[in-house]
Amino acid sequence: MLNAKEANVLRDLAQQYMEFAVRPQQRELEKLWIAHNTGSGVRPMVLVDQIPWHEMNADGSLTTVITAPYWKEVETSLRQTLYKMRFIPSDLVLPPYILLPRILKDPFFRTFGLKVQEHTAQTDIHNSVISHSYIKQFEAMEDLEKLNPSDLCADTAQEQEIWEEAQRIFEGIAPIRWQGVMMHSGLWDTISEWQGVEECYYMLLDEPEPLHALLGRMTDIMLKWIDQGNAQGLFDTASGICHCSHTLVKPFSETPDPLPGTSANSWTFGMAQLFTAVSPDVTKEFELPYASRIFERFGNVYYGCCEKLDDRLDLVASLPHVRKVSCSPWSDPKHFAASLPEQLVMSFKANPALIGAGDMDAVRENLQGAINAARRENRRLEIILKDISTVQYHPERLTEFGKTALEMVQN
Template identity: 45%
Template sequence: MLREKDISILRSLANEYASFAFDPKQEKTRRLWRKLNAFQMERPLLTIDQIPWNEMDVDGFLNCEITDPYWRNVESDLRCLIYKMRHMPADTALNPYVCLPKPIHNTGWGIEPVEKNHISLEAGSVAPSREYANQIETMDDLEKIKTPVLTLDVQKEKVIREEADVVFSGIIPYKMTGIVMHLGAWDWIAQWMGVTNAYIMLMDEPEIMHALMEKLTRGILSMIDQMNAQKLFDIHSNLCHCSHTHMDDFPKENAPETSENAWAFGLAQMFTCVSPKITDEFEVQYMSRIFPHFGRIYYGCCDRLDDRMDVIRKLPNVHKLSCSPFSDRARFAETMPDKCIMSAKPNPAFFATGTMDEDFVRRDIQKTISAAKEHNRNLEFLLKDISTVSHNPKCLWRWQEIVMEELMK
């Protein structure tokens, strides 16, 4: 239940968000993203996400006041977007409407991670280090895994819409948004088994790992069917795995909220430490059954891909490909598919201490631009996975300024 104070807070935030979203500069930014995503880049673009918000507040603005859990999350999202526009806008493209998540219940896979060790930088850290217990050691253990059931809470959505009509009336439209599907099965496996245990079983018990991936693949396909039947996919946020996805021709106007009109993202981060052959056998062969259900795929995260591009090329519908700090940028640009965007990930370690070598940052960005330019690649920079700025947010603001200066040249 929203209090009058809550409505006042949300309307104030919505007004400031709208002042940014309806600024003519934003339409120019959205146009630049549409051009880039159509392989007609005018210049490389930059976005910043997965920020250590517990370290970023400078004036109390990021402190949320609303108690209702749903609207507190909306408040937090608005505050974070406004903060970015105030201090490090980069090429952030705001939608001319507010995105409100649909209330969707997910029963989960029937198995939860069990932590053996947990090390945080500090209380509230967004990126603690974890060690997980192995819960999948035999074929029988696969029975623990159940196919998730997803259900839209229709009554709750009705209440949210009624409240949103009051909150945003006369300020800005809103849209109910569904799910951007996470297809990184090996992220889940790492949490259910522990990374080292998973590596060992890939070598010693490959038949169990194949059975595990088969079960997850069938489960994901079932989830896609469920979500298509209920129209639960996100086609409105213009975001997938922190990357802007604005396009002129996708999805079509008034398209249903189904997988064929949606983006999804896949990744196999722990496979950086296995051979390309294992990537093909245990990742590509399974994801190749899933990816065709989607209109566009963003593939990769922190995984190295330049050394196995011949295998990655087999994946269907990949529109953006992650060039992580672990990849050789020149080799990546040379070997990546032509109809694909190079999504370069600058290394957040460069300012993790709260200080940085500005000349080094410039040279690093220039190196990526040169590699992409040499091979005529459409290029975006996506700074993410920022664990810490050592409580010096201005260092990140300055990093953004430096990179934007280089991208504008």
């Protein structure tokens, strides 16, 4: 249980959070996102996420004081959200309640019970972004036995304690809701950590049968987790965010009672990032059959991350329930917009390397290319700056990016 000082810290942060959340501007942004997500977008939308927080704390506002791990996570989230609202202009919409992460008996269930073996290298001891060299763990069919997944299961006893404490802390300040599980459905991200990317390419050529067996086994496990999550109502329906993009289709105020936390009410996100370097036929054989089985269980899907999807957007569009598709920094926005089916959102990833270099002229050129391409093809566009590994300890660069991007889309 938190002491009085720690509880007061959370109350103060929650008060500041709610002051932002109830502002009239937030309701206007809700309307813009709803129009954007339901097919009648007014203008491109802008968000900034996955920030190098270790470089941001110039004013000390990100320094945490709570020691209990769960509440430290809540404190950190509130502090980071407040920082975004104060210093990084964007179209961020805040739910008018405090989100409490669900507590799982095994929070690392998504590892499939297999520990990644790797060598790492780090250039900045404060930065969590590091280089990885993975060690191959699957050599033969028998190695499938290494998969020993935990169940997806809530720790109901601990959750009851947290809920009761949260009610005491935030009483009279803010409502509270559980933030459920957001399922990462990109199997190839996990496989590449077990094998190494280069080894995956060799296996696609020389050992397709073991790969299909591995993908089938992982998919079966994922479907079991989905069944378990549905039985417990564990999936996220409260945050309004999936893979750094807002998913609102109605105002927060119109869902005063939490939606059931089922996969049918939730989003998932998938990707096969290493498939940038393979043909569309490989995507068709080694991604679509497995992703389809998973995606059909969810109401909505965000597809893609850093991979270049320009030459296989027809395949992506054939996946069940896909709503938004990533246009990565390696994509050609003109070709992407022309090839993207009109019902899908073009989720353009601004190039974070340009922010790291502080080259705002290049940033404007990067953004304008996407805006022009989307406008030419009449595609709904969102601009997402993410995967920001560094701003070279110049946090003001994110402020300048936000101002620049909003000015460009509003014009």
